[in-house]
Amino acid sequence: MPDTHEWLVTGMDCPSCAAKIKGAVAQLPGIEAVEISVMSRKLRVTATAHATPPADVENRVKSLGYGIEAFAQAGSAPNPHTGADEPTTQADVPWYRTGKGHLVLLTATLLVVAWGLALLLPASGNWPFIVACLAGLIPIALRAFAAIRAGQPFSIEALMTIAATGALFIGAAQEAALVVFLFAVGELLEGVAVSHARDGIRALSTLVPKTALREKNDMMEDVAATELVPGDVVIVRPGDRIPADGKIISGTGGVDESPVTGESMPVTRGPGDPVFAGAINNETALRVQVTRAAADNTIARIIRLVEQAEDSRAPTQRFIDRFSRWYMPSIVGLSALVVAIPPLFFGQAWSVWVYRGLSLLLIGCPCALVISVPAAIASALCAGARHGLLMKGGAVIEATAAIKTVALDKTGTLTMGQPEVTDILCLDQHSTAEVLTLAAAVEKASNHPLAQAIVRKAAGMALPPVQDSRAIPGKGVSAVFDGQIITIASPRHARQDGALSSTTAAQATAMESEGKTVVVLYTGTALALIGLRDEPRQDAQETIRQLRSLGVTPIILTGDNQRTAAAIAALLHTDYEAELLPEQKQQTIRELAARGPVMMVGDGINDAPALKQATVGVAIGSGTDVGWKPRTPPYCVTVLQTFRPLFALPARPWAISGRMYPSHSG
Template identity: 60%
Template sequence: MQHDPLPDTTCEWSVTGMDCASCATRITGALDRLPGVSAVSVNVMAEKLRLRLDPDQTRRDEVEDVVRALGFGIAAPAARKAAAHGHAHDHDVEPGPWYATAKGRLVILTGLLLAAAWTLGFLLPGQWRDWAFVAACLIGVAPVAQRALAALRLGQPFTIESLMTIAAIGALFIGAAEEAALVVFLFAVGEVLEGVAAGRARQGIRALAELVPKTALLESDGRSQQVPADSLQVGQTVLVRPGDRIPADGVILTGSSGIDESPVTGESVPQPRGPGDEVFAGAINTEAALRVRVSRAAEDNTIARIIRLVEDAEEARAPTERFIDRFSRWYMPLVVGLSVAVILIPPLAFGAAWGDWIYRGLALLLIGCPCALVISVPAAIASAMSSGARRGLLMKGGAVIEATAQIRAVAFDKTGTLTHGRPQVTDVVPLSDLDQTELLRLAAGVESDSSHPIARAILQRAEGLTPARAEDARAQAGRGVSAMVEGRLLHVSSPREASEQGLLADGAGEQIATMESAGKTVVVLSAPDGALGLIALRDEARADAGEAIRQLHAMGLSGTILTGDNQRTAAAIAEALGSDYRAGMLPADKLAAIAGMADQGVMMVGDGINDAPALKQASVGVAMGSGTDVALETADAAILRDRVTDIPAMIRLARAAMRNIRQNVSIALGLKAVFLVTTLLGITGLWIAILADTGATVLVTMNALRLLAYDPTRA
């Protein structure tokens, strides 16, 4: 027994048969009129309908009846999922090839009727020939008219189905039965082609979902057993054999192997991974057996997050898309009004022949469908996002793509972004009676609870030493860490912070300057009465960092390093990379710097918690894939491969997407304008008008699909 949801409960369905944004608009408009229905959200790419429902006013089955009346299939998500695995028989869900769908069957039916009418035309007298075409038209237009009437009852008079029905029936009345039947057939063909194109755009998402294996070898009590991969829990351990796909995001416990991450990140060369390294669900273990501890549940693994990001991209619609959506709302009524004027004014005002101008007005009706225009932007956005996702370039929606295309400056965090984020301790310099070992041991105690790269480097260097017991550790962003270590308050900070507190003795500044001039980062271990010692670290730049800066410059963009490092260290790294820099920056300073660059369109690239405010402030914030979850959630985009050259690649992809959108809009409006004129002049007729509309839709869709093959990583 199925119970209605509680009042104001969020409900969700799978909806099939949606080909473009206009389909979503029709569903949204119809459901918004129902009492007790609010927050209607239709996702064409994910084929999902979500809304808030008060069952005391409208029941679930009433919502489903409205969607079906509009000509779409609808089912509960569970039923749709079961159908995908061949275990459901819900008539609303239409798996299989195009000819198995309702629109495909309509194409076959109208095509057979048209062929039969032409055949009868050769065999029978003229009158019977005309009646054959009338029958072909009426039978073919019947399901279209049914959807048009349903939309009309739901307060939507201006739909392509209504225009199509009026044009076809009107053509019969003026004796153009053959053209009317041909128009119905071409309309059906166009709808199928739109569906096929939309299906291709969704294939990339479905392929991502198939990357994660269905089963996993779960280790428990010293034995391994095969279990469903989606049942794995955080903390469990799985065995991954050579050649197997990794079933979950996790951390390697034992074993070392090459990991082919190309299915997830597009990285073509297997990467060496060993104990302590993170691995992605869907990546392929190429060499040796691994034991992996699951770090994320199935619904939150990297693949799932990418799929959600791509599917939910429609929520962040590009400004261009929003403008076209508003434009299309008055475009169709305007053309309908123009069509009525074309039918009435010449005969009434100038005595022109009614038949000629009714014919032209009906042809003009078919030009009023904005399908090609409406689909021009979302098709390009979806293709660009799918292309980027396959290469580890994730952008959260059309608004982000459009903003990225307009970027003029790129600001980089240094540690973990332009560098590997794995600094190594190079110098340990006591400034008191402590020796190097004791200095390292105490510094490691202060940093024992920190995950900062500098803390990890100090802890790694102090391995094997007797741990110093620390309590009440506190971190201040950009200022260092303090803790009570063995009853003594100690602080690890930057030289600038220590100098401002008056903790550095004479002579220490020269030692610090020498190490910083060599590109090293220096931290000071100090007590309330003075500095105890210096620890210098060096973090090597990523191999492709300089090439990324060069590519940005070649694209006409500026690159600037924003770092908390001192002036000398920042200058050494910036000079090696060929970039501008700003040094000694606290998180608030980075935020102010980004705000100051906002007028020219700035992209901020970072990986840490300290970068989150600047990522949010930037026109586009990009998180490195190895960065913290805070950075990934705050950012507008992410790169999974930790390649700095993926930043210019992301900008190239966004620019290509916007070029594609401009081309699509030009095709859609250009064809409309041409056939508007030729129709008014009587040069083109009904079947050319519908062919132009269908052709424009197919052209813009196929043009958008070209982005699926575009490789933005090629400079």
């Protein structure tokens, strides 16, 4: 039977690194499969038993200049999402403390010193630039020789070594030092971008609590969330995150599932209803029976979907690496012929033709490309930063220029990500201001998002005094005002209490058909209907208009309910798909990508698989994610407007079959 081993690889910051490691390890005897992920830094090797000892794999990876450590050997701890053992690594260190950061700082310092000496002491010649070049080139050359020993002679490091060495031989030390410095900067920027992406994945750990309150033998005990097994019963207190996928045994209350499903409003869950790991219990204590182990909970499945999406799309190596596979050997051979043939067959001077051969080598080897890759990436990153964008490498720029379809998440992307009061329908002699202040007074002690929206609406208004405020589990809140019990609840519960007439119920239904959540303020009879909705951002319509003007077809993909999704889609005049789980979003993106390049724009953890599956994924900094702060949208439009003109590619919109509206003229 084959053996499978896993390692953590450090110093790997790009698909080119991963491809280099995978190719080198695959050449070892007995290797059946090699899987490697840049984002998780995991290397998984399946080999014939005893054919290749794990130590051989480790030595091969170390010879390429990367760090490697077996999961079973180093301070491993159960991962809170997956239940698997993973090394307890700290967050990535700042760029200036990394090896690549040290190299950039060193070469930059030496270049500044060299230029200073050239100005102050012209007699010093090229020696300062030679020192600057060699200081940056030696680490690159060592990696090139390691790749050659591992059977990969034509790598970007080998290209850099030959080009810079040739430049030194023909006296272009200043140019050689600058090329080496720019190459080091490009490597560093790539590492920084990957580090930011890893921070986002690392933040997933905050979605699932590390501990849970387990009920056992009529006692409560704090246990690690990873110890929970199907059948365990846990208590989830108000404000806590649910530690595992499960089913409610007792208790009824609102559960905020937006981090997992994208549902914009808290959903009332009661006995028998399923709940997801990472969702937030907003109201009363819930007794939940665990139905899935930690390794198979919702967050763990989302992570696996991301990894599967990464594997399903082969890593795109940088253009230079692919180009140099055939071009670089040809140029090296041609340069050798230029050096040898004239002196050997025509009696020409060796000094002249060695110089010309090196000139051909320096010009022929794509040094301009070596410089252009990091320079173009740096330029694009700066342009993106001015628009509030962080881009992962240069490949995304070219891919963006060919986008045909943009799929947009709804909650927190096209909408504000929190409910707002949209309608107040008074049903008796009370004024709108009186109804609003009374409702806010009743709701002010509640932390429910709907309650907070009502309180925000009444900001700056004097609230009447109320007493005995309390939550009604799974229904709403109540308080005593002027000797009467005032209740705020959903229309269903108001109807059960006999406070809703058939006419008022029809009015509530009409408001709900517009995608609004309706609450009723009532005593014995209804006093008012209050409508709330997660409203579109002010620039959402302009975003859709600009996308269409660019020849790109927008579509909304959301986990929210059909009614709300239809209402928002009607306002924005675009197509939509609703009630999509993370894996369904990923499948929809896969289907769209089969018709043409697709961009996914999202902000929630539930969007992660779809973002990874898309040709270009845009994670915006707001909404239901785990650590971002709002910035000014629309990001996807900014990306397309910035980079489509660079490549001058035709905009050919792809017609998407789906729900269309009469007002949609596209």
